[in-house]
Amino acid sequence: MKYQLANDNISLCAxxxxxxxxxxxxxxxxRLWQNETGEWSGHAPVLFPVCGxxxxxxxxxxxxxxxxxxxxKREFSVAERGRxxxxxxxxxxxxxxxxxxxxxxxxxxxxxxxxxxxxxYETENAGTEPLYFSCGGHESFALEKPIExxxxxxxxxxxxxxxxxxxxxxxxxxxxxxxxNGILPLRAEFFTGDSTLIFGNLQSRxxxxxxxxxxxxxxxxxxxxxxxxxxxxxxxxxCLEPWLNLPDTVGERKEFSRKTGVVCVPPxxxxxxxxxxxxxx
Numbered sequence: 309m310k311y312q313l314a315n316d317n318i319s320l321c322a323x324x325x326x327x328x329x330x331x332x333x334x335x336x337x338x339r340l341w342q343n344e345t346g347e348w349s350g351h352a353p354v355l356f357p358v359c360g361x362x363x364x365x366x367x368x369x370x371x372x373x374x375x376x377x378x379x380x381k382r383e384f385s386v387a388e389r390g391r392x393x394x395x396x397x398x399x400x401x402x403x404x405x406x407x408x409x410x411x412x413x414x415x416x417x418x419x420x421x422x423x424x425x426x427x428x429y430e431t432e433n434a435g436t437e438p439l440y441f442s443c444g445g446h447e448s449f450a451l452e453k454p455i456e457x458x459x460x461x462x463x464x465x466x467x468x469x470x471x472x473x474x475x476x477x478x479x480x481x482x483x484x485x486x487x488x489n490g491i492l493p494l495r496a497e498f499f500t501g502d503s504t505l506i507f508g509n510l511q512s513r514x515x516x517x518x519x520x521x522x523x524x525x526x527x528x529x530x531x532x533x534x535x536x537x538x539x540x541x542x543x544x545x546x547c548l549e550p551w552l553n554l555p556d557t558v559g560e561r562k563e564f565s566r567k568t569g570v571v572c573v574p575p576x577x578x579x580x581x582x583x584x585x586x587x588x589x
Contacts, residue, residue: 315392315420318587326380327354327396327416329447334423334587339525341448341545348540352447353380354416356398356429357408359444359534360555361477364564366409366440373407375477376446379414393419400434411435414443424586431580433573440565440572444532444551445583449517449525451544455494458519458546460537462490462512471506471554479506479557494546498537505537508554515548528584534569550583 310330313320321331329352332339340351356379358364364373382404384396395417400410412435417428433439451458462468468490472482486492486505490512498505510533516526529535529550536549553569556562564570573579 311386311389311394313392313394313418313420315422317423318420318425320418320420320425322394322396322418324384324386324396326382327384327398328352328380329418329425332425332587335589337450337452339450339587341450341543344544345540345542347543350380350446350448352445354429355380355442355444355446355549355551356414356431357410357412357441357443359442359549359551359553359569360536362442362553362564362567363556363560363562364408365562366564368563369409371407371409378404378407380446384416387415388417393417410437410439410441412439412441414441421584423588424584427583427585429581430578431571431573432578433575436575438565438572438574440570442551442553442567442570443581444534444549444553445527445529446538446547446549447527447585448545448547451519451546453519454544455496455499455539455546458517458524459491459493460546460548461492461516461518462510463514463516464512465490466511468492468507471508473504473506473555474558475502477502477504477555478560479555481557492537494537496541499539500541503538506554507535509533510535517546517548523588525588526586528586530583531581532583552581 388395413432468487532550
């Protein structure tokens, strides 16, 4: 079911299927990708309990979890709702335990704050054993001009080293230095096929999308150290994606609990990760 939020600046539509924002209008313009080319039907998927191509091995048993996890395809209930906020909740059940053998309550909250959207991911351990999980964002940003007119500027001057991945999304161990000052001019050649720019262990916690020298949008991602850029070949958009975990490396056979970026929640405990996405005229 679709739900509308609004304040004096933003009109937002969120779907309980996947707890996904599917439309966001600011300054009279749609800011999310609407699949104009038919290449990608997503808008801003929620990634849980894994990001990317990440295997799920628990106590030596491998579970067949799919890329980006299952939350983006599950129906959430509505836990709270107001004019400018909403909270969606997903609980563990027999189906989730076939691929993710943990008891959990995962809540996604959206709140409009002026020209920004606050995003909160809350994961509660509803079981008696430690819960391990990851999560991340996959928001799209619609572009008015070809991608070569845009760049992403990180808040700190740092080396932007892209981690090379294979055709299935697993890391190969290769690295490519793309920038030494935290500013990345975007180019179509970065995104041929299903290519993704994967940056691990960043110091920055803010990234701003610029178009022709003007700020278009900014994403703040406190607590997330990995950041990805992705688009389909013909889509005039870019996804800015803060992740907790990185994809598997080729040939990796590691317990899920030992993967870098995977979070542990003790029984009856919870972990909260907050982000904010700001839009500009």
